[in-house]
Amino acid sequence: MALLQLERISAQYPGATEPVLADISLTLGPKQLLVALGPSGSGKTSLLNLIAGFVEPSAGQITLDGTPIKGPGAERGVVFQDDVLLPWQDVLANVGFGLELAGVARQTREARAREMLALVDLAGFEQRRVWQLSGGQKQRVGLARALAADPRVLLMDEPFGALDAFTREQMQELLLQVWQRTAKPVFLITHDIEEAVFLATDLILLAPNPGQIVERLSLDFGQRYGAGESARSIKSDRRFIETREHVLAKVFSQRSATRPQERA
């Protein structure tokens, strides 16, 4: 049973001749971590913005639990690439912000915020100011803030894209741990192939001009991490490398296919 359903979605910016996304259909159910992978221009950010409700599709329908979505809403939590925390609040208030908006009493929301901070390994950071945090810590607060509002699905917009390679590896592992504990369906977009293959239970590969799905894979590397295997051992595993190279080859074959069009 699908929770989030996209049926034949197309999207076009006003004034543009080419659509950014054409005829996208996909479903996201419980226990799924769906990763949309694609080069820049493949429309993956547009896809996330559509699901989040920041923009509207030009054709097709998006439903959550069978109800068409309309505009942004708290049932679809978003983790952004950049730091979008509120600097006038401390970390605890930032994490509890969604609950504050919903009118939850202070004690309840602070208890919940503390719980979420512990979940992302930031216990003890409650009173810190946002500008005192590192890039990775800010993203963890962003994740805790999205989770605290208890959304039906979690949307992640290149959440580790701005982080250095070491922090990114740690954050990938943290995300898998959090995902397993909270059992939230996750839709994540990235341009990092290794990240996509490592995290995804389901991977879709997007190609540009116009953005479309050119490959769908079901993967289990994240589950193997959950079963106790170390991230490094998974990522150096032969099957992981083969999958990664397969996806990479697919990306490049799509690129060379579109090149003559670009020249024309």
Place this chain on the structure above:
Amino acid sequence: MSSYEIPAVVRDAATKPTASGLRPDLSTRWISGLTLIALLAIWWAVTASGLIEPLFLPSPSAVLEKGWLLATRGYMDSTLWQHLAASLERIGLGLLFAVLTAVPVGIAIGANRIARGVLDPLIEFYRPIPPLAYLPLIVIWCGIGELSKVLLIYLAIFAPIAIATATGVRTVDRAKLRAAQSLGATRTQLIRHVIVPSALPDILTGIRIGLGVGWSTLVAAELIAATSGLGFMVQSAAQFLVTDVVMLGILVIALIAFAMEMGLRALQRKLVPWHGQTH
């Protein structure tokens, strides 16, 4: 403003940042202090040597003495404190009403297309006019009493605050708005929880600029039409060539302006500590 910001930038390249991160280098302060001391020394030297007649430039001690007299006995039926109080009351009232009205107006201009269409040209029309140019009209309409002076200062302060607020509202980070929306924020909640706090640094800058303009406008207005206040005190003393009172009045006016600027900077540090932080 700039005299403050430039040292703060230079400090980044210097070796020792200070604890608060907002104060210029100690060495810069020393240079400024020495300049002041040198200026006072020259003043004292030229008056003590009899180089300049006291009518044109009274000695520092004479001005101080007069200050004591003014504070205890007064000039033109009022003590220095009463003149000061009259001026501060006018600017206080003008500032209070300006903040109460300009901030909501600025938010409306920044957030609403129709409000921008209506209010923006009105503000842009009167803002470049020197307040003293429309003072005569205000006097015709409202008489020569307190109302016309408070109204004049109010108008002088209103425009900078409204424009700064509108700019702050318009430049709110769109990603922050989206983040709040995807946490369930309504339009009213967006204004209260995201837009106003985001615009607060700009609002405070607007108040700083407005207060500076308001203070110089007030003193100028009191020179023309008043029976009390620092500007009036300076003007009437000048008519009788009481140079020491004139100098004292100017010093007090400068000190008040300086104190207001410092007070607002302290307020800015306290209210918007995130401003200027890398985040």
